[in-house]
Amino acid sequence: MGKVIGIAGSARKEGNSATLMRMILKGAFQAGADTKEVYLNGLVFKGCQGCERCTSNGNCILNDDLTPILDELKKAEGWVLASPIYYDSITGQMKTFFDRCRTFTKDPKTQKLKPQLNGKRKGIVIVTYEDTPREDYYHEAEKLANYLGWMGDFGKVKIISEGNLGSKDAAAKKSDLLARAEKLGEDIFS
Ligand SMILES: Cc1cc2nc3c(=O)[nH]c(=O)nc-3n(C[C@H](O)[C@H](O)[C@H](O)COP(=O)(O)O)c2cc1C
Numbered sequence: 001m002g003k004v005i006g007i008a009g010s011a012r013k014e015g016n017s018a019t020l021m022r023m024i025l026k027g028a029f030q031a032g033a034d035t036k037e038v039y040l041n042g043l044v045f046k047g048c049q050g051c052e053r054c055t056s057n058g059n060c061i062l063n064d065d066l067t068p069i070l071d072e073l074k075k076a077e078g079w080v081l082a083s084p085i086y087y088d089s090i091t092g093q094m095k096t097f098f099d100r101c102r103t104f105t106k107d108p109k110t111q112k113l114k115p116q117l118n119g120k121r122k123g124i125v126i127v128t129y130e131d132t133p134r135e136d137y138y139h140e141a142e143k144l145a146n147y148l149g150w151m152g153d154f155g156k157v158k159i160i161s162e163g164n165l166g167s168k169d170a171a172a173k174k175s176d177l178l179a180r181a182e183k184l185g186e187d188i189f190s
Contacts, residue, residue: 001031001122002034002077002078003077004185005080006080007082008037008038009091010091012084012168015171016084016165016172017084019171020082020162020181021082021126022037023178024080024182026182027181027185027187030185030186031189036076040097044064047100048060048096048099048100048102054108055107055108078122079123079124079154084129085128098144104150104152115150119153122154122188123145123158124158124188125141125159126159127162128165132163132164133161137161141161158188
């Protein structure tokens with residue numbers, strides 16, 4: 001496995017979703033991958049403008065802090081997306097980032113939907129939340145996982161959907177959960 005990039009959608013760098021993301025990256029690193037952490041909240045970027053010009057030249061017309069990250073994601077063999085659940089959905093930061101990935105979904109020549117990321121890659125989507133385990137929150141992660149398939153050949157994207165994580169340090173206190181995330185990273189990105 002080459003490069004694995006973790007995208008954190010929470011403003012809480014030491015919070016639950018980012019902690020699990022880092023454990024997955026730790027596992028990936030142990031398996032020999034080169035890893036990178038991206039904290040969306042520290043970047044300045046706009047939402048998709050819906051201009052669809054990414055479909056004619058393969059690039060987004062916007063040029064902001066997300067531009068180099070999208071470039072790196074094109075080459076990365078592993079994507080790890082981590083978001084808390086806010087009002088039954090992913091955070092605004094993660095949604096805004098994900099909309100910008102439109103550029104990876106359409107063939108610039110035919111304007112038809114066709115994954116633009118070359119080669120095989122692997123993906124993991126993490127969602128954390130305060131409530132007791134909920135299927136609809138698993139589904140929020142599954143939605144992102146499915147749309148990754150519009151962008152490239154991610155195979156079966158793994159999902160971590162973890163409830164009972166209200167306080168910022170809740171995940172950090174669960175050694176079994178941390179170990180599970182680390183093992184998943186090691187297994188998937190080996
Ligand atoms: C604005 C906001 C909305 C939230 N909405 C929900 C929700 O709808 N359901 C839920 O179970 N938890 C909700 N939570 C709790 C977070 O999902 C939970 O604390 C999560 O683990 C935070 O992840 P983080 O530590 O990575 O930021 C919300 C928290 C905030 C700040």
